Amino acid sequence: MAGEPHLEVEGLSKSFGALRVTDNISIAVPRGELHAVIGPNGAGKTTLIHQLSGQLKSDFGRIRLEGADITRLQMPERVRRGLARSFQITSILDGFSVLENVALAVQARSGSSFRFFARAASEAALNAEAMEALARVNLIDRAHRTAANLSHGEKRQLEIAIALATGAELLLLDEPLAGTSHEESAALVALMQELKASHTIILVEHDMEAVFALADRVSVLVYGRIIASGTPAEVRDDPAVRAAYLGEEEAA
Numbered sequence: 001m002a003g004e005p006h007l008e009v010e011g012l013s014k015s016f017g018a019l020r021v022t023d024n025i026s027i028a029v030p031r032g033e034l035h036a037v038i039g040p041n042g043a044g045k046t047t048l049i050h051q052l053s054g055q056l057k058s059d060f061g062r063i064r065l066e067g068a069d070i071t072r073l074q075m076p077e078r079v080r081r082g083l084a085r086s087f088q089i090t091s092i093l094d095g096f097s098v099l100e101n102v103a104l105a106v107q108a109r110s111g112s113s114f115r116f117f118a119r120a121a122s123e124a125a126l127n128a129e130a131m132e133a134l135a136r137v138n139l140i141d142r143a144h145r146t147a148a149n150l151s152h153g154e155k156r157q158l159e160i161a162i163a164l165a166t167g168a169e170l171l172l173l174d175e176p177l178a179g180t181s182h183e184e185s186a187a188l189v190a191l192m193q194e195l196k197a198s199h200t201i202i203l204v205e206h207d208m209e210a211v212f213a214l215a216d217r218v219s220v221l222v223y224g225r226i227i228a229s230g231t232p233a234e235v236r237d238d239p240a241v242r243a244a245y246l247g248e249e250e251a252a
C-alpha cells in the first residue's frame with residue numbers, strides 16, 4: 001500500500017533475565033530511508049538488530065514489513081520476504097572463493113528454481129547473479145580470491161554483497177565500519193551512499209561522521225529506550241542527546 005512504512009516497529013522489548021535491554025521501541029522507516037540507530041555501548045542496538053532479523057524472539061511488540069506482521073516469523077522466512085542483515089561478526093566462509101560465498105546466498109534464495117537448468121547452466125546462472133552483487137559492492141576483481149585472503153574492509157563489502165544476493169530490499173547493517181582503516185571506511189561509506197538509492201537501510205554505527213553524512217533520520221538509543229528520533233540536525237541539537245550521548249563522546 002502506498003504510504004505504508006517499509007518497516008514499522010511498535011513497542012518492541014526484550015529482556016535478558018531482569019535486564020530490559022530494549023524497552024518499548026517504536027520506529028517507522030519509509031521505503032528508501034537510511035535510518036541510523038546510535039547510542040552508547042550496551043544501549044541495546046545489536047539486540048534490536050537481532051530482534052528485527054529474527055535471530056532473537058521479542059518479548060513484546062510488533063514488527064511489520066510492508067504492513068505484514070512478521071513478529072513471529074523465523075529468520076529464513078524474513079530473508080525470503082526481503083529483509084537481510086550483514087553480521088557484526090563475520091558470516092563469510094573463509095575457505096570458499098568470494099564468488100562462491102555470494103553464489104551460495106543466491107542459491108539459498110532461489111531454492112529449487114535453478115534445478116530446472118542443467119548443472120553447468122545452473123552454475124552459470126548462479127554465478128552471473130553473484131557477479132552482479134559483487135559489481136554493486138566493487139569486488140569484481142576479487143571474485144576468484146579465497147575469502148580468507150580479503151582485507152578487513154573487503155570482507156565487509158563481501159558481507160553486504162551476500163546480503164544483496166539474498167534479494168534483500170531492506171538491509172540491516174550492524175557496525176559495518178568497525179575495525180576498518182580510513183580508506184576502507186571511506187569506500188564503505190561511498191558504497192552505502194550508492195545503496196541508499198535502491199535499498200531501505202537500518203544502520204547501527206559508532207562512527208558519527210559517517211552516520212551524520214549518510215542518515216536521513218537517526219534514532220538515539222540509551223538504556224534500551226529511544227530518547228530522540230529525527231533528522232541528523234534535529235538529533236545533534238537535542239539537549240537530551242547531547243547530555244546522554246554526544247556529550248560523552250566529546251568528553252572522551
Ligand SMILES: Nc1ncnc2c1ncn2[C@@H]1O[C@H](COP(=O)(O)OP(=O)(O)OP(=O)(O)O)[C@@H](O)[C@H]1O
Pocket residue numbers: 016021039040041042043044045046047048
Ligand atoms: N544473550 C544475552 N544474554 C544476556 N545479556 C545480554 C545478551 N545479549 C546482550 N546482553 C546485554 O544487553 C545489553 C545490550 O547489549 P547490545 O549488544 O544489544 O548493546 P549495543 O548497543 O549493541 O552495544 P555495543 O555498541 O557495545 O555493540 C548489554 O548489557 C549486554 O551485556
